[in-house]
Amino acid sequence: MAEFQTHEHDVLVIGAGGAGLRAAIEASSAGVSVGLLTKSLLGKAHTVMAEGGMAAAMANVDDRDSWKVHFADTMRGGQYLNNWRMAELHAQQAPDRVRELEAWGAVFDRTKDGRILQRNFGGHRYPRLAHVGDRTGLEMIRTLQDHGIHTGMTVYMEHTVAALLKDGNKIAGAVGYDREKGQLRVFRAKAVVLATGGIGRAYKITSNSWEYTGDGHALAYQAGADLVDMEFVQFHPTGMVWPPSVRGILVTEGVRGEGGVLRNKDGKRFMFDDIPDNYKPQTADKEEEGWRYVTGDKNARRPPELLTRDHVARCINREVKAGRGSPHGGVFLDIAWIKEKIPNAPEHIRKKLPSMYHQFKQLADLDITTTPMEVGPTTHYIMGGVKVNGDTQMSTVPGLFAAGEVAGGLHGANRLGGNSLSDLIVFGKLAGEHAAKYAKENGVGQVHQDQVDAAAKALLAPFERGASAESPYKVQYDLQDNMQALVGIVRKEDEMLKALDVIEGLKKRAEVVGIAGTREYNPGWHTAFDLGNLLTCAEAVTRAAIERKESRGGHFRDDYPTKDEKVFGTFNTVIRKGPDGKMQLERVPLTPMPQHLKDAIEQEKK
Amino acid sequence: MAKATFSVWRGDKSAGAFKDYSTEVSEGMVVLDAVHQIQAEAAPDLACRWNCKAGKCGSCSAEINGMPKLMCMTRLNTLDLSKPVTIEPMKAFPLVRDLVTDVSWNFRVKKTIKKFKPRKPDAADGTWRVHNDDIERPQEMRKCIECFLCQNVCHVLRDHAKHEEFIGPRFFVYTAALEMNPIDDENRVDDLKAKHGIGYCNITKCCTKVCPEHITITDNAIIPLKERVVDEHYDPLKKLLKVFTGK
Numbered sequence: 001m002a003e004f005q006t007h008e009h010d011v012l013v014i015g016a017g018g019a020g021l022r023a024a025i026e027a028s029s030a031g032v033s034v035g036l037l038t039k040s041l042l043g044k045a046h047t048v049m050a051e052g053g054m055a056a057a058m059a060n061v062d063d064r065d066s067w068k069v070h071f072a073d074t075m076r077g078g079q080y081l082n083n084w085r086m087a088e089l090h091a092q093q094a095p096d097r098v099r100e101l102e103a104w105g106a107v108f109d110r111t112k113d114g115r116i117l118q119r120n121f122g123g124h125r126y127p128r129l130a131h132v133g134d135r136t137g138l139e140m141i142r143t144l145q146d147h148g149i150h151t152g153m154t155v156y157m158e159h160t161v162a163a164l165l166k167d168g169n170k171i172a173g174a175v176g177y178d179r180e181k182g183q184l185r186v187f188r189a190k191a192v193v194l195a196t197g198g199i200g201r202a203y204k205i206t207s208n209s210w211e212y213t214g215d216g217h218a219l220a221y222q223a224g225a226d227l228v229d230m231e232f233v234q235f236h237p238t239g240m241v242w243p244p245s246v247r248g249i250l251v252t253e254g255v256r257g258e259g260g261v262l263r264n265k266d267g268k269r270f271m272f273d274d275i276p277d278n279y280k281p282q283t284a285d286k287e288e289e290g291w292r293y294v295t296g297d298k299n300a301r302r303p304p305e306l307l308t309r310d311h312v313a314r315c316i317n318r319e320v321k322a323g324r325g326s327p328h329g330g331v332f333l334d335i336a337w338i339k340e341k342i343p344n345a346p347e348h349i350r351k352k353l354p355s356m357y358h359q360f361k362q363l364a365d366l367d368i369t370t371t372p373m374e375v376g377p378t379t380h381y382i383m384g385g386v387k388v389n390g391d392t393q394m395s396t397v398p399g400l401f402a403a404g405e406v407a408g409g410l411h412g413a414n415r416l417g418g419n420s421l422s423d424l425i426v427f428g429k430l431a432g433e434h435a436a437k438y439a440k441e442n443g444v445g446q447v448h449q450d451q452v453d454a455a456a457k458a459l460l461a462p463f464e465r466g467a468s469a470e471s472p473y474k475v476q477y478d479l480q481d482n483m484q485a486l487v488g489i490v491r492k493e494d495e496m497l498k499a500l501d502v503i504e505g506l507k508k509r510a511e512v513v514g515i516a517g518t519r520e521y522n523p524g525w526h527t528a529f530d531l532g533n534l535l536t537c538a539e540a541v542t543r544a545a546i547e548r549k550e551s552r553g554g555h556f557r558d559d560y561p562t563k564d565e566k567v568f569g570t571f572n573t574v575i576r577k578g579p580d581g582k583m584q585l586e587r588v589p590l591t592p593m594p595q596h597l598k599d600a601i602e603q604e605k606k
Numbered sequence: 607m608a609k610a611t612f613s614v615w616r617g618d619k620s621a622g623a624f625k626d627y628s629t630e631v632s633e634g635m636v637v638l639d640a641v642h643q644i645q646a647e648a649a650p651d652l653a654c655r656w657n658c659k660a661g662k663c664g665s666c667s668a669e670i671n672g673m674p675k676l677m678c679m680t681r682l683n684t685l686d687l688s689k690p691v692t693i694e695p696m697k698a699f700p701l702v703r704d705l706v707t708d709v710s711w712n713f714r715v716k717k718t719i720k721k722f723k724p725r726k727p728d729a730a731d732g733t734w735r736v737h738n739d740d741i742e743r744p745q746e747m748r749k750c751i752e753c754f755l756c757q758n759v760c761h762v763l764r765d766h767a768k769h770e771e772f773i774g775p776r777f778f779v780y781t782a783a784l785e786m787n788p789i790d791d792e793n794r795v796d797d798l799k800a801k802h803g804i805g806y807c808n809i810t811k812c813c814t815k816v817c818p819e820h821i822t823i824t825d826n827a828i829i830p831l832k833e834r835v836v837d838e839h840y841d842p843l844k845k846l847l848k849v850f851t852g853k
């Protein structure tokens with residue numbers, strides 16, 4: 001039996017990005033004891049990388065905006081597979097959550113009359129993204145972190161959770177280890193909030209960091225919770241493509257929001273060629289009108305570069321495949337051109353997009369104020385995740401909650417830019433509130449030693465096999481190549497079936513990986529442990545993607561290129577672990593939407 | 607393709623040494639890429655921190671050829687590859703292993719600084735009106751990514767180990783951001799002098815030189831804070847006012 005240090009909290013929050021921090025703050029202020037775990041140091045979670053802004057219908061810039069418009073935009077962006085209750089709460093509560101950040105110390109960019117400034121983003125009808133230049137995520141995470149440390153929570157930095165513990169059907173805590181010493185830890189808790197972010201590391205080209213190995217998705221799955229909409233992965237249209245070592249790093253949509261345009265190698269703005277019918281009434285058909293839109297003309301319609309991400313990504317893919325791409329297999333994103341329109345454009349660009357300016361200058365020797373960037377799609381976000389109750393954020397396992405990217409439902413088939421940061425604070429708060437409530441109403445579960453031992457054994461096995469066994473890095477690379485090639489931005493049945501075979505093979509290899517060295521701060525060990533989670537997520541994405549024989553949002557099928565409302569517009573895919581230990585898939589019908597929400601959608605279709 | 611040699615510090619608190627690794631170099635590579643390649647090819651247990659790989663999270667601080675830098679933003683084409691490139695951990699903090707140091711002291715220090723306290727809202731709906739001119743300074747300070755490179759080079763910490771009496775440049779930046787926040791209503795000036803050791807800083811500007819976010823730490827944060835300390839402590843009228851207004 002392995003040695004364990006034990007900690008006890010009412011609420012255990014796994015993940016210290018925006019969602020986890022907001023949940024921990026809420027639970028702490030409800031007066032329960034809170035433990036907050038993160039794989040990295042505090043303030044380094046993915047949220048820190050977010051650039052463009054957070055969406056909230058505050059109507060500071062355009063007074064026609066309201067929660068109903070935001071709701072309708074979110075549903076249309078998600079192609080109506082969204083959990084409408086979440087979309088409703090999100091649109092209603094986001095403004096208060098943003099203002100609350102200001103009351104906790106955030107310093108947002110301002111309007112002329114001194115209110116929080118909002119910018120345009122793809123799929124949002126009005127300027128809606130509260131922002132701080134192009135480092136909004138840093139502002140959010142720092143504000144929450146600096147506020148949170150004074151609310152009484154205990155923070156466990158560089159601690160990784162490896163398994164959830166259950167007592168009967170209820171959650172009882174978690175097992176993990178600390179990175180510095182490699183010691184095993186048991187965390188007893190009455191309620192657990194998952195806020196672990198996404199799965200981007202399952203792909204080769206991604207904007208996501210090493211942390212994004214789908215831990216929360218896999219932990220929930222292994223604990224018996226349902227996952228929803230796993231086929232919907234967002235490929236962001238604009239990642240860096242050159243030089244090779246930075247391939248995938250994000251280029252914020254804010255570039256297009258500020259007037260950046262996409263061109264192919266012939267200099268053509270190809271986005272004008274393919275505007276989906278349901279967006280035609282709101283999209284500019286002339287370049288001139290698009291420019292007026294980004295400069296704040298309320299009567300102008302948005303340029304097609306600001307259509308939803310799934311669509312823009314596919315258009316770029318098409319240009320590249322048709323041989324009209326840029327030298328390194330992308331297309332051109334040009335913000336420098338605005339010098340034709342405004343005086344001192346370079347200064348303006350550096351002010352509005354400072355971190356993009358530095359990113360290209362330092363990593364690509366390219367000055368975005370004079371030269372177009374080369375960009376192409378990059379794996380960015382997963383819409384699918386732990387299935388939760390829209391009001392409480394509780395999963396199908398009692399006592400297990402989820403918020404942020406790891407939770408599914410809000411975004412349906414495609415997420416609008418800016419809707420993630422607002423998601424974190426709206427649902428982080430709700431998850432924290434309801435987890436605290438649940439903890440007050442329920443006792444602490446029993447920790448069963450067999451579960452703890454099983455987790456410890458699995459964790460330590462790679463050491464026993466030693467350095468001569470299979471390398472965990474190799475298995476990870478092979479998985480990334482597989483997902484990129486076979487379950488990427490354009491999908492086909494036969495390729496995905498092949499992907500499933502490959503995943504089966506990789507699972508066997510993952511079981512025999514070995515590592516050298518000690519347990520102290522050993523990244524090879526971490527990589528070995530991550531494999532199981534990545535493979536679970538990869539399989540879930542693939543199975544759900546095979547099931548959905550149509551194209552919708554982030555999911556595009558070459559063999560079924562159109563949307564099929566009759567059959568596939570009526571359900572969500574749900575994945576869970578079957579009694580035989582195998583992955584099961586179910587089609588779960590959408591719940592009917594109340595009339596007032598239907599009306600809100602109809603209103604905005606005009 | 608060309609190969610380059612990296613001399614990487616390997617070891618823990620008790621012992622350690624530089625170890626040479628040779629790996630292939632391709633266009634655009636940064637030091638962090640080289641470290642990752644070395645992990646995958648030769649040293650899977652080589653400890654290093656990173657997250658964003660885009661200079662946004664401040665995790666990957668190290669000393670490269672003796673210069674404190676972010677590994678993810680240091681291009682190999684800016685280094686002389688004809689001789690081994692040395693990569694070592696930051697020196698002002700206790701070593702954990704290889705390139706990883708124990709920076710937890712920084713997180714404890716932050717807790718000792720009085721937190722943000724908003725003044726009364728300007729509008730009936732509970733919001734504030736703040737002008738663009740008033741956010742430039744605090745926004746400069748809030749760009750900080752907490753890489754702690756400035757802490758690493760400050761001689762008060764690095765050479766004199768005044769960790770108990772001196773909060774270091776990062777936290778002067780933090781305090782300045784709070785003090786300059788047009789909505790904040792707290793007073794941290796007494797603490798700066800009495801608890802946070804601002805007097806130890808003799809404006810060598812080493813911190814400013816290494817800041818990857820180009821925050822002008824000394825000119826825009828430390829000197830204005832020092833001025834406030836002087837004003838409050840040596841200006842009898844201000845002191846008197848303070849008694850009456852509570853600020």
Ligand SMILES: Cc1cc2nc3c(=O)[nH]c(=O)nc-3n(C[C@H](O)[C@H](O)[C@H](O)COP(=O)(O)OP(=O)(O)OC[C@H]3O[C@@H](n4cnc5c(N)ncnc54)[C@H](O)[C@@H]3O)c2cc1C
Binds near residue numbers: 196207
């Ligand atoms: C480059 C980039 C730019 C973006 N820009 C925007 C934007 O402008 N607007 C927007 O709305 N969205 C944006 N997004 C998306 C958004 O940033 C993320 O979806 C969001 O930050 C996720 O937050 P989170 O709180 O769910 O998770 P994260 O911030 O990723 O935090 C996850 C936390 O979970 C911890 N964790 C994970 N697994 C474990 C485990 N096993 N044990 C313990 N801890 C664990 C991690 O250490 C981390 O602390 C962007 C994303 C990227 C990559």
Ligand code: SF4
Binds near residue numbers: 811
């Ligand atoms: S200027 Fe002050 S804080 Fe900065 S390095 Fe020099 S002594 Fe340290």
Ligand code: SF4
Binds near residue numbers: 749756
């Ligand atoms: S002030 Fe600059 S150098 Fe210091 S921690 Fe912040 S970003 Fe790093």
Ligand code: FES
Binds near residue numbers: 657659660663665678
């Ligand atoms: S990895 Fe984030 S700053 Fe280098």
